[in-house]
Amino acid sequence: MVDVEMEKPAIAITMGDPCGIGPEVVVKALADPRVYASCRPMVIGNTYAMNQAVRATGLPLAIRETDDPIGAGEDPATVDVVDIHNLNPEDITVGQLSVPCGKAAMEWVSKAGELALAGIVDGIATAPLNKEAAAMAGYESIGHTELLQELSGARIVPTMLMAKNLRVVHLTTHRSLRVACDYVKKDRILDFLQLTHDSFVKWGFPNPRIAAAGLNPHNSDGGLLGNEEADEIAPAVAAARERGIDAVGPIPADSVFHQAISGRYDAVLAMFHDQGHIPVKVYGFEESITANLGLPFVRTSVDHGTAFDIAGQGIAQHVSMLESIRLAVELARGNGLADF
Numbered sequence: 001m002v003d004v005e006m007e008k009p010a011i012a013i014t015m016g017d018p019c020g021i022g023p024e025v026v027v028k029a030l031a032d033p034r035v036y037a038s039c040r041p042m043v044i045g046n047t048y049a050m051n052q053a054v055r056a057t058g059l060p061l062a063i064r065e066t067d068d069p070i071g072a073g074e075d076p077a078t079v080d081v082v083d084i085h086n087l088n089p090e091d092i093t094v095g096q097l098s099v100p101c102g103k104a105a106m107e108w109v110s111k112a113g114e115l116a117l118a119g120i121v122d123g124i125a126t127a128p129l130n131k132e133a134a135a136m137a138g139y140e141s142i143g144h145t146e147l148l149q150e151l152s153g154a155r156i157v158p159t160m161l162m163a164k165n166l167r168v169v170h171l172t173t174h175r176s177l178r179v180a181c182d183y184v185k186k187d188r189i190l191d192f193l194q195l196t197h198d199s200f201v202k203w204g205f206p207n208p209r210i211a212a213a214g215l216n217p218h219n220s221d222g223g224l225l226g227n228e229e230a231d232e233i234a235p236a237v238a239a240a241r242e243r244g245i246d247a248v249g250p251i252p253a254d255s256v257f258h259q260a261i262s263g264r265y266d267a268v269l270a271m272f273h274d275q276g277h278i279p280v281k282v283y284g285f286e287e288s289i290t291a292n293l294g295l296p297f298v299r300t301s302v303d304h305g306t307a308f309d310i311a312g313q314g315i316a317q318h319v320s321m322l323e324s325i326r327l328a329v330e331l332a333r334g335n336g337l338a339d340f
Helices: 022-030 033-038 047-057 099-117 131-136 144-152 177-181 186-202 217-221 228-242 253-261 273-284 319-332
Strands: 010-014 040-044 062-066 078-082 123-126 159-163 166-170 209-213 246-251 267-270 289-292 298-302
Touching: 010 022, 010 099, 010 319, 022 033, 022 040, 022 047, 022 319, 033 040, 033 319, 040 099, 047 062, 047 078, 099 123, 099 131, 099 144, 123 319, 144 289, 144 298, 159 273, 166 253, 166 273, 177 273, 186 209, 186 228, 186 246, 186 267, 209 228, 209 253, 217 228, 228 246, 246 253, 253 267, 253 273, 267 273, 289 319, 298 319
Parallel strands: 010 040, 010 123, 040 078, 062 078, 123 298, 166 267, 209 246, 209 267
Antiparallel strands: 159 166, 159 289, 289 298
């Protein structure tokens, strides 16, 4: 994974919704010896649910509750769980929507964020939440990104999805398509291009090449199918280039992602959720992961949902969880993305 002679960073792994596959993919990832060779992992979640996941997978791991995050994550045979005792075992029904579980999962994310802000952990890797359960529990910020942005006070926090060499930053994520179109504005696009540039420079790209995707079919066909390309996206790209950013666009969305995979761009700025998610997941579904830009700490995540339909069966794939931990380690150590 990384140079094991360097000091190992502490990585907080949030367990995700315990009714889904989060506990299982976390357990499977932590059974990989490369994780403990590269970092000191600790799970923020529920001890009972983690024990259930060990039983379901049959892995030779012990679960140990701890209230000392500083000393956690040293024994590869033992998974240390920081349990804040916010969930009763009887509230967990694997494979079914649970309001208490939705609430608890969000609270674990907040706890991990607090540990990161305090400098106790060097990064966060998150297992999947169930947004419906979180909303039913009273959360308006139903995703990891929104919750951590609010907790940290960061001004803008884009989500980047990546699979292999395809890296896609999203102008909006958890917005309806109708609302998302209202966010396609010059100033917002320029802010996201600037933050993408700055983040990629920090992550090992001396002069990152960034493409802005068009919003409308065929880049609006000269205004026949909309005006956002001419009125908002193109002026933002021009302003970014005046700042010395190697940005191009708008590029039609039906070709820009292929061009990025071919190596023409280091990152693509997508205009809305599915525009960016679909190409990443088609290109590399199992290994696709996410990372946030703009937070004052490292946060990566799996790029899949809670999968209630297969939860508790021991069959969930854990590649994305393993890759998200690996990326958190690399970013926490300052190794960046260039060689990831």
